[in-house]
Amino acid sequence: MSLVNAANRFLPSDTPAAFVADAQRVAVRGERVITLSMRHAGARQVALRYELVGAADAPVVFVAGGISAHRHLAANADFPEKGWVDDLVGEGRALDPANRRLLSFDFLGADGKLDAPIDTADQADAIAVLLDLLGIEQLHGFVGYSYGALVGLQFAIRHAARLHRLVAVSGAHRAHPYAAAWRALQRRAVALGQLQCAEDHGLALARQFAMLSYRTPEEFGERFDAAPEVVNGRVRVAAEDYLDAAGAQYVSRTPVDAYLRLSESIDLHRVVPSAVAVPTVVVAVEGDRLVPLADLVSLVEGLGPRGSLRVLRSPYGHDAFLKETDRIDAILATALRTTGETA
Amino acid sequence: MSLVNAANRFLPSDTPAAFVADAQRVAVRGERVITLSMRHAGARQVALRYELVGAADAPVVFVAGGISAHRHLAANADFPEKGWVDDLVGEGRALDPANRRLLSFDFLGADGKLDAPIDTADQADAIAVLLDLLGIEQLHGFVGYSYGALVGLQFAIRHAARLHRLVAVSGAHRAHPYAAAWRALQRRAVALGQLQCAEDHGLALARQFAMLSYRTPEEFGERFDAAPEVVNGRVRVAAEDYLDAAGAQYVSRTPVDAYLRLSESIDLHRVVPSAVAVPTVVVAVEGDRLVPLADLVSLVEGLGPRGSLRVLRSPYGHDAFLKETDRIDAILATALRTTGETA
Numbered sequence: 001m002s003l004v005n006a007a008n009r010f011l012p013s014d015t016p017a018a019f020v021a022d023a024q025r026v027a028v029r030g031e032r033v034i035t036l037s038m039r040h041a042g043a044r045q046v047a048l049r050y051e052l053v054g055a056a057d058a059p060v061v062f063v064a065g066g067i068s069a070h071r072h073l074a075a076n077a078d079f080p081e082k083g084w085v086d087d088l089v090g091e092g093r094a095l096d097p098a099n100r101r102l103l104s105f106d107f108l109g110a111d112g113k114l115d116a117p118i119d120t121a122d123q124a125d126a127i128a129v130l131l132d133l134l135g136i137e138q139l140h141g142f143v144g145y146s147y148g149a150l151v152g153l154q155f156a157i158r159h160a161a162r163l164h165r166l167v168a169v170s171g172a173h174r175a176h177p178y179a180a181a182w183r184a185l186q187r188r189a190v191a192l193g194q195l196q197c198a199e200d201h202g203l204a205l206a207r208q209f210a211m212l213s214y215r216t217p218e219e220f221g222e223r224f225d226a227a228p229e230v231v232n233g234r235v236r237v238a239a240e241d242y243l244d245a246a247g248a249q250y251v252s253r254t255p256v257d258a259y260l261r262l263s264e265s266i267d268l269h270r271v272v273p274s275a276v277a278v279p280t281v282v283v284a285v286e287g288d289r290l291v292p293l294a295d296l297v298s299l300v301e302g303l304g305p306r307g308s309l310r311v312l313r314s315p316y317g318h319d320a321f322l323k324e325t326d327r328i329d330a331i332l333a334t335a336l337r338t339t340g341e342t343a
Numbered sequence: 344m345s346l347v348n349a350a351n352r353f354l355p356s357d358t359p360a361a362f363v364a365d366a367q368r369v370a371v372r373g374e375r376v377i378t379l380s381m382r383h384a385g386a387r388q389v390a391l392r393y394e395l396v397g398a399a400d401a402p403v404v405f406v407a408g409g410i411s412a413h414r415h416l417a418a419n420a421d422f423p424e425k426g427w428v429d430d431l432v433g434e435g436r437a438l439d440p441a442n443r444r445l446l447s448f449d450f451l452g453a454d455g456k457l458d459a460p461i462d463t464a465d466q467a468d469a470i471a472v473l474l475d476l477l478g479i480e481q482l483h484g485f486v487g488y489s490y491g492a493l494v495g496l497q498f499a500i501r502h503a504a505r506l507h508r509l510v511a512v513s514g515a516h517r518a519h520p521y522a523a524a525w526r527a528l529q530r531r532a533v534a535l536g537q538l539q540c541a542e543d544h545g546l547a548l549a550r551q552f553a554m555l556s557y558r559t560p561e562e563f564g565e566r567f568d569a570a571p572e573v574v575n576g577r578v579r580v581a582a583e584d585y586l587d588a589a590g591a592q593y594v595s596r597t598p599v600d601a602y603l604r605l606s607e608s609i610d611l612h613r614v615v616p617s618a619v620a621v622p623t624v625v626v627a628v629e630g631d632r633l634v635p636l637a638d639l640v641s642l643v644e645g646l647g648p649r650g651s652l653r654v655l656r657s658p659y660g661h662d663a664f665l666k667e668t669d670r671i672d673a674i675l676a677t678a679l680r681t682t683g684e685t686a
Contacts, residue, residue, distance in 0.1 A: 040573060117573050178555070178563035180571065181582035185551050189532060192548060196539035205535060208528050209552065212521070217635060220521035228523065228610050230383060230460050235607035239524035264578035267571050292560060 027053040027078035027097075029071070034129050036108075040268075041116035048130045049106040051079070054097035059140030061095065061336060062103045062127060062155075064148025065321075067262035068254060071104045085145075087325040094332035100140070105130060107147070109262055112255025118265045120147075124154035131162060138162050141336045145169040145321040146291075147262065150269045153276055160277035167335045169283040169321050169328070172295040173302065174270045179290040182213050183263050190260060203256050204247030206263075211246050213290050216317040273302025280306055281335040283328070285320040286313040370396040370421035370440075372414070377472050379451075383611075384459035391473045392449040394422070397440035402483030404443045404679060405470065405498075407450075407491025408664075410605035411597060414447045428488075430668040437675035443483070448473060450490070452605055455598025461608045463490075467497035474505060481505050484679045488512040488664040489634075490605065493612045496619055503620035510678045512626040512664050512671070515638040516645065517613045522633040525556050526606050533603060546599050547590030549606075554589050556633050559660040616645025623649055624678040626671070628663040629656040 031049045038044055051071040063073055065084055074089035075082055076097065089095045095102055108126050109118045131139070142163055144152030149171025156166045175183075186206035193202015224238040280303055284296035293311065300307040310331050314320035321328055375391045394414040406416055408427055417432035418425055419440065432438045438445055451469050452461045474482070485506055487495030492514025499509045518526075529549035536545015567581035623646055627639035636654065643650040653674050657663035664671055 116576065117578055175571075175580075176560060176564060177567040177581055178560035180580040181563060181567065181586060182555055184578075184580045184583055185548065185555070185586070188548055188551070189535070192532070192535050192541065192544055195541055195544070198535065198538055201535055201538070205528065205531055208531070212525055212528070217519060217521035217632075220524060221519060224520040224524065227613060228518075230611075233459065234530075235460055235527075235610050237518075237523040237527045237610050238520055240527050243524060243528065267578050267580050268573075270570060289560075 026056070027051065027076045029079070032130070032133050034126075034133075036122065036126055036129065038108075038116070038122045039119040041114065041118070041122075044114065044116075046108050046114065046126065047111065048126060048133070049111075050103060050130055050134075051105075052101060052103050052134065054101035055099065056101070058097075058099055058101045059338060060101045060103055060136050060138075061141040061143060062139050062152075063095065064104065064107075064123075064142070064144045064151050066146035066148065067107065067259070067266065068250070069107075069145075069148065070110060071106050073102055073104050085322065087322075088329055088332070094329050094336050095143070100336070103130075103134075103136070103139075107151075107262060109265070110258050112258040114261055115257055116261070117268060118261050120150045120154045120265060120269045120271075121158060123151040123265075124158050127151070127155055128159045128162065138164065140338070141165050141167065143167045143169070143332060143336075144171060146171055146318065147266055150266065150271075153271050153280075154269075156278040156280065157271055157275045163278050165335060166276070166278050166280040167283065167332060168280060168299075170285055170288055170291045170318055172291055173273045173299050174295075175267045176290070176292055176295055179213065180267045182209070182290070183267055186210055187260055187263055190256060194256070199256050200251045203254065203259060204251050206259065207250040207254075208243040208247045211243060214318045216287050216289065216315055218287070218315040219317075222315075273299050273307075274304065276303055276306065278306065281308050281310060281331070283310045283312065283321075283331055285317060286311055287315070288318045288320070290318045369399070370394065370419045372422070375473070375476050377469070377476075379465065379469055379472065381451075381459070381465045382462040384457065384461070384465075387457065387459075389451050389457065389469065390454065391469060391476070392454075393446060393473055393477070394448075395444060395446050395477065397444035398442065399444070401440075401442055401444045402681060403446055403479050403481075404438065404484040404486060405446045405482050405495075406438065407447065407466075407485070407487045407494050409489035409491065410450065410602070410609065411593070412450075412488075412491065413453060414449045416445055416447050428665065430665075431672055431675070437672050437679050438486070443679070446473075446477070446479070446482075450494075450605060452608070453601050455601040457604055458600055459604070460611060461604050463493045463497045463608060463612045463614075464501060466494040466608075467501050470494070470498055471502045471505065481507065483681070484508050484510065486510045486512070486675060486679075487514060489514055489661065490609055493609065493614075496614050496623075497612075499621040499623065500614055500618045506621045508678060509619070509621050509623040510626065510675060511623060511642075513628055513631055513634045513661055515634055516616045516642050517638075518610045519633070519635055519638055522556065523610045525552070525633070526610055529553055530603055530606055533599060537599070542599050543594045546597065546602060547594050549602065550593040550597075551586040551590045554586060557661045559630050559632065559658055561630070561658040562660075565658075616642050616650075617647060619646055619649065621649065624651050624653060624674070626653045626655065626664075626674055628660060629654055630658070631661045631663070633661045 073083045074086040142152045149168035189205040190202040226238040300309040316323040415426045417429040485495045492511035532548040533545040569581040643652040659666040
């Protein structure tokens with residue numbers, strides 16, 4: 001069962017915003033169905049599934065992750081299951097629910113029910129509607145990682161008045177052509193599987209190729225240097241057990257159309273950096289094979305005086321946000337600090 | 344029709360070595376069936392398909408390329424079709440048939456008829472048998488690129504007395520674990536295609552993923568920066584036309600088992616650098632995503648006083664040997680110079 005589906009079992013399906021405002025450090029999940037005008041898909045009914053955690057009077061920070069992330073950031077008293085970014089949320093962290101209200105949602109398309117191209121602008125507009133529904137006028141911050149960074153850039157362009165500051169980690173103004181080609185081939189692996197009822201097989205292979213783009217040769221060199229084996233007359237290399245597990249885990253929680261449409265959405269993304277009207281900290285990882293440092297330098301140049309750049313070097317490449325949590329937290333602490341707060 | 348098959352049509356199927364020795368700058372193709380003791384496959388009948396070009400009294404240089412290379416290096420008067428490395432062979436080049444006899448062969452397994460793991464040691468032993476059959480006692484040089492470099496290292500270990508010098512371009516003592524994982528996934532794409540009688544489709548996808556490993560983000564960034572399109576409700580990125588063509592071309596000339604077994608063979612390859620008993624020039628390309636510079640530095644360190652390193656920086660990554668032909672030629676000229684020859 002997928003994490004998202006598991007989460008749905010606990011849902012108060014339409015929690016009034018008032019309930020949230022009354023409570024101290026409450027975690028609330030809700031689902032609202034809205035009609036959204038989408039760039040490629042036209043007017044569509046879509047579900048907004050959100051989670052809101054933290055002190056009722058604290059500044060709101062929206063957090064969005066990669067295409068396989070979801071609304072459940074971290075385990076909490078109400079929803080104890082593991083989240084996708086547990087190590088960055090909690091006591092003493094920049095994303096501490098004692099001091100921040102953390103809002104997140106399941107990306108449009110994550111339920112696998114949207115069979116049309118999805119634009120990052122659609123996601124940003126959906127978040128603006130969600131803020132309306134929750135009675136949240138302004139976001140103190142938007143922290144976006146990978147696909148979430150693309151959505152954050154769109155939000156900062158289309159809804160600048162509702163956002164004080166953006167932290168965009170490992171996401172640029174447009175997909176790098178090499179990364180786009182890599183994703184296009186992953187989608188072809190899915191299509192090859194779909195040709196004859198081996199959809200899971202194709203999705204697993206796509207995810208395995210994606211893992212190579214998320215990680216680095218440095219990490220593989222350290223973890224998988226064992227000699228290959230010949231098994232049943234076929235050569236099997238050291239990383240294949242790991243890749244098998246990664247593929248199986250992904251298939252168990254991801255609808256094929258969710259993967260396809262969100263993967264496409266990364267490649268459709270194009271914004272003009274100078275249109276971003278909000279102070280923005282761009283975080284780049286040297287060695288990221290999907291989002292090269294040079295592209296994030298271009299993004300920051302385009303942002304002009306509103307942009308600043310932080311560079312990490314990490315053997316985890318594109319996944320550094322999820323792995324280098326202390327260093328990311330330090331960056332978030334500075335970026336999200338409010339007037340009067342100290343480090 | 345494959346290039347290899349096309350070539351077979353012109354064959355004198357068993358040309359005596361004496362004929363070669365008689366002629367001046369003749370190009371000869373031959374095919375010999377031998378029994379070879381193979382590391383994984385046991386004793387097998389295999390065909391040695393070779394091409395020998397150049398002045399009869401000139402020093403012999405063996406040239407071996409990547410897994411999709413073959414015995415036809417370059418167009419010549421007898422065999423005018425394009426070869427796989429035309430730009431490095433010819434008048435004024437280090438590989439000039441006026442001054443060198445150039446020997447090459449189709450790798451074991453390239454005909455798709457060997458359904459068993461193939462080791463680089465098997466290829467080296469097959470070359471030694473070929474030299475016996477052709478009455479060639481010693482090679483002046485062995486120029487190996489990519490898979491050919493691995494075979495060259497094995498030859499320099501197993502048949503050191505028959506080789507004066509090795510030039511190993513973009514090939515190391517063992518496959519890098521990240522590159523091995525990349526190839527393992529390509530083989531899975533083929534397997535996925537085979538699952539559903541879409542063998543060509545799977546092989547094309549494998550080749551397309553391989554192309555990403557042969558080239559670099561820098562090149563893709565320059566060539567394929569156009570915005571994506573939505574075609575029939577699906578996102579299509581700028582590099583897909585190129586990748587389509589690369590896949591189709593490969594499928595048209597490559598038996599599936601040739602691809603699978605030679606791809607495996609790269610991952611099976613492991614040699615101890617200090618066992619290489621021949622002066623060796625190692626050529627590394629900075630930015631090669633398959634064979635990292637660091638691995639070739641390790642190789643050269645292991646070679647000790649017999650090893651030397653040349654480093655190129657090229658946007659063509661692993662394919663630099665085929666693209667940076669002037670710079671490669673300059674390296675070959677120095678490496679293959681005989682006593683008394685001047686630059």
